[in-house]
Each structure stands twice: as structure tokens, then as C-alpha cells.
Amino acid sequence: MSEPGFLAEVVEWFTDPVNWSGSFGVPARTLEHLQITAAAMAIAAGIALPVGMYIGHRRRFEFLIVSVGNVGRALPSFGLLLLFVIAMGLGEAPIVLTMTLLAIPPILINTYVGVQAVDPDALEAARGMGTTELGVLGRIELPLAARVILAGLRIATVQVIATATLAAVAGGGGLGRYIVDGFAGGDDAQLFSGAVLVAALALAIDGTFLLLQRLVTPRTTSSGAPAEVAEPVLVTTRGG
Amino acid sequence: MNELFDWEWASTHLDLFARQLGQHVSLTLLAVAIGLLIALPISIYVHRHRRLYGPVTAVAGVLYSIPSLALFALLLPFTGLGTDTAEIGLVSYTLLILIRNTVVGLDGVPPDVKETARGMGYDDRQLLWRVEIPLALPVIVAGVRLATVTTIGLVTVTAFIGKGGLGFLMLAGFRNLFPEVAVLVGLVLSVALAVLAEGLLLAGQRVLAPWSRKGVAGA
Numbered sequence: 001m002s003e004p005g006f007l008a009e010v011v012e013w014f015t016d017p018v019n020w021s022g023s024f025g026v027p028a029r030t031l032e033h034l035q036i037t038a039a040a041m042a043i044a045a046g047i048a049l050p051v052g053m054y055i056g057h058r059r060r061f062e063f064l065i066v067s068v069g070n071v072g073r074a075l076p077s078f079g080l081l082l083l084f085v086i087a088m089g090l091g092e093a094p095i096v097l098t099m100t101l102l103a104i105p106p107i108l109i110n111t112y113v114g115v116q117a118v119d120p121d122a123l124e125a126a127r128g129m130g131t132t133e134l135g136v137l138g139r140i141e142l143p144l145a146a147r148v149i150l151a152g153l154r155i156a157t158v159q160v161i162a163t164a165t166l167a168a169v170a171g172g173g174g175l176g177r178y179i180v181d182g183f184a185g186g187d188d189a190q191l192f193s194g195a196v197l198v199a200a201l202a203l204a205i206d207g208t209f210l211l212l213q214r215l216v217t218p219r220t221t222s223s224g225a226p227a228e229v230a231e232p233v234l235v236t237t238r239g240g
Numbered sequence: 241m242n243e244l245f246d247w248e249w250a251s252t253h254l255d256l257f258a259r260q261l262g263q264h265v266s267l268t269l270l271a272v273a274i275g276l277l278i279a280l281p282i283s284i285y286v287h288r289h290r291r292l293y294g295p296v297t298a299v300a301g302v303l304y305s306i307p308s309l310a311l312f313a314l315l316l317p318f319t320g321l322g323t324d325t326a327e328i329g330l331v332s333y334t335l336l337i338l339i340r341n342t343v344v345g346l347d348g349v350p351p352d353v354k355e356t357a358r359g360m361g362y363d364d365r366q367l368l369w370r371v372e373i374p375l376a377l378p379v380i381v382a383g384v385r386l387a388t389v390t391t392i393g394l395v396t397v398t399a400f401i402g403k404g405g406l407g408f409l410m411l412a413g414f415r416n417l418f419p420e421v422a423v424l425v426g427l428v429l430s431v432a433l434a435v436l437a438e439g440l441l442l443a444g445q446r447v448l449a450p451w452s453r454k455g456v457a458g459a
Contacts, residue, residue, distance in 0.1 A: 074431045074434035077393065078410060080427065082414040082423050085414070168309075169414075191313050192314065192316075196310075196314070198313075199314065202305050
């Protein structure tokens, strides 16, 4: 199977116009993959960002952060996905629900860690100058926490794109279809091409987040910061 | 929905669950062990040759970012169904976590401790094995804990390539080869295994570093 002929088959798959048009074509499948990823990320960020900011700013309910992290780490995305599809029926709802649940812990934890790590003296100084609490959050805590928050969004996206791929096993669309259908039909060229597309999409999005992270990193404080802020990223791991 | 709570079937298939749980544990242990065998020498080398830290973690980061189903599918045409494909994929996901924690742990050894060891006549090898590694051990074990729990989750996906451990129960239940209760059993056992591994390794971390209750990379 891994003869030189195999790579030729893969090239042939990629250059066949049939695979680039219609609702089963690469552009349509990529769009499906991105849409479902964006939907889950939007819901997860809409919940986790404000809650993480609140807990980090007020320093209340901090036990929630540890619990959500522990639960998120132990849940296997594959099993959760299959269970929700059985309970709710085939469709996008169980897939988006699984992806959202898995995206919440990394965003929540990193937002909390980022906001909470801001130097209390800086906050005191701002309050002394008459800045409101919302002003403290918006003008001091969030800019200083931006890098860590973005790291959380990045890890969540990696997880969500992986789960969107797994969704094909449970009847979902997206680029994972090529892998699952290629496997079912014994078509290794299709399976491999689908995997290349999924990997390329994941790395492109990952790279975009890395660039964003660099853009928001203040250059003056880069000396000791990376090691300290890089760690929370790995507090939640991936299950897909 | 009835099949989802078919406890009668479940209660008569405990030996099946035990077998899959055993496979899950051995796939996980093998992946973390091979991961450590690869990550430790790389980390020690990178710790001494700082310039390589960026490139090495970038490569490990790329492997980490590839969705698991895609990674297994990329390997499948070359390594076929089974343990080889599963382990290559699983091991590659442990590398980023293990290398980062090991390097961070080695970096955390206080310079004056190293100075003292040097003053006592330790050479590079003695310094590494008698001073640096023992002091970095709690952080390395924190990495092993994260890698282990991650691997327990990812093993379920290897059901797709004919392995899976508890993931096999999930997939077979989903595809109606078993009653749907198999999905629930697989999920519950997988969460229980992750919680158990987390607890054991956290306890190990505390035994190794009684002076600090919190590991550097742990919450």
C-alpha cells in the first residue's frame, strides 16, 4: 500500500476536479468544518470569558476553576460525542454541544489565570486615580492578560477542530468525512488526503493564534514572562 | 433509549469490560513510557543547548496540534491497523507536555545548589543525576500526570484503527454491535481511570516534593 504509487494516488485525489466542487467537495467540507468550529467557539467564549474575568477580578468562586479543569481533563471527547448523539439523535446539536463543553475549560482557566496574575499594586494605583472597576478590568487587567487568554482560546480551538473531525464518525460533516468514508470504502488515498487537509487546517488556525499572541505580547516585559505564562496552557489537556 | 440503560447486558459482560480496561491501561502505560524514553534525553540536551528549545517545542507543538483522527489516518496507509499506529500517534502527543515540563523542571534548579555541587567536585554527569534530576523530579512527574491523563482520553480514538480499549466499547455500542449501554460504560470507566491516574500521580508528586504542595505546571 505504501508503494511509490500511493503518493501518486494522493496527488491524483488532490488534483481531481470532482473533489473540489459541489457539497461533497473540499471547499464545502472545509466551510462546514469552520462553521461548526466557529459556532462552538463563539458559545464557549461567550460563557467562559465573562465568567473567567469575573472570578479573576473578584477572586470569588475560585474553586470552580479547579473543578472545571479537573472535569474537562478527565472527559474523553470521543465518548461524550457518541453519548450525546445517541441521546439527542444525529445532527449538529450534539456535535456543537460536545465541542462547546470541551472548549470551556481551557478558556475559563486561562482567562482566570491571566486576570488574576495582574500585579495588585497596578490595580491599587489605578483605583487611587479614580478608575472605576470596569475601567480597571478593561484598561489594565485585560490588556495584561491578553496573551494568556489567547493561549486559552488557542488550546480550545485545537480541541474543537479535533472534535469536529471525530464528529464524522458519528455522522457529522466537515473534513473528517474524507477520513471516515475513505476508511469505510478502503480508499486509502481519500483517507490520507482528508487527514492532510485536517492537519493543514488545524496548523493554519494554530499558527494564526500564535501570531496574534505575539502581537499582543508587550516587548518590554518579555524577559521572565514566557515560562510563567506558558504553563497554564497545559493545565487542560486535549482529549481529541 | 432503553438500550442505553441495559444493565442486564452490562452485568453479564464484566469480563469484556475488564479486558478492554486492561488494553486501555497497557496502551496508555506503553505510550507514556516510550514518550519518557524519547523526551528525557531530548530535554536534557535542550536544557544544555538553549538555542534548540524553540525549534524542538515547535516540532512537538505541531504534532500536538494535529487532530488525533487525522494523525492516525496519516499513519494508517504506512503502518496499518493495530498497535504500531496507535502507539506512534499516542507517543507523539505526550512529547510536548513531557519535554516542556522536564526543561522547566531542570531550569528551576537553583544556581547556588549547582555551584555547591561543582565545588564538591561533581562532574556534568554527577551533577545531572544526583542534583538536577532529583530536584526537577516533582515538575517532571507533573508532566507525566498531564501526559497520562491526556493519553487516557486519546486511547479511546484508537478504536477507529482497531484498538481503543474502552473506546472500542464506545464505538461498538454506537454502531449497535453492542447495546448502547456499552457507550455509557466505556465513558464512565474512562473518566474513572483518568481520575484514578490523576490522583495517584498527584500523590506521587507530593511525596517527591513535600516542601511544595503545588507543582509548577499543575493546578
